[in-house]
Amino acid sequence: MKSVILGIALLATATSALAADKLINVTKLEYGKQWAFTKEEVTLQCRKGNALFVLNNSTLMQYPLNDAAQAQVKAGQQRAQPLDVILLDDAHNPGKKMSVEVFRTRAEKLCAE
Template sequence: MKKIILALTLATLGADAIAAAQLVTLSRQQYGERWAFTREEVQLICRPGKAVFALNTGTLMQYPLNAAAQAQMKNGQVSGQPIDVIWLDDPTEPGKKKDLQPFIERGEQLCAAG
């Protein structure tokens, strides 16, 4: 199933993006209480321009994690939704969201590796 999802994801990105895109799958199990998403599993993708997105593997919707990704979405280069759609509230601090920094850093590592 994961191979099918990955193949569909790559097919939707286009030939140029495929060559430059880097992917990694992360899960709630790996991060425990630090997990910041409503989904049990997301993929992080580094797109050209060092834009880091969280990808919902069930819907293939992209959610921007860094400023470069937000700019690409705003400019219409990439379709997606705001990260707030899948970003969990922090139960220890009412009114605040969980920390995204570990996921942003992991995505930036993908960008550096590519």
């Protein structure tokens, strides 16, 4: 009986943790020439306060994707590296990084769900 109660408690905890942060994996294959990241696959995340982050799946390091996420990092609520660290250079605009607008839009949809 104790193990059943413990199992239910763990399930409830895990469910609430997943509900707090909404995630979606995206890949280079899905986006083709729009792909902006140095990794083949990343995770987009919506956190409390509509803070959007990109997660490097291999290192679990996160990068702020919008102003709300930047504010959380500056306030010490989140640990993250600058987004430019994981962005590719834009071949069509020397000296600039690839646009992340399509990824920001996709991550914003997570917040609305």
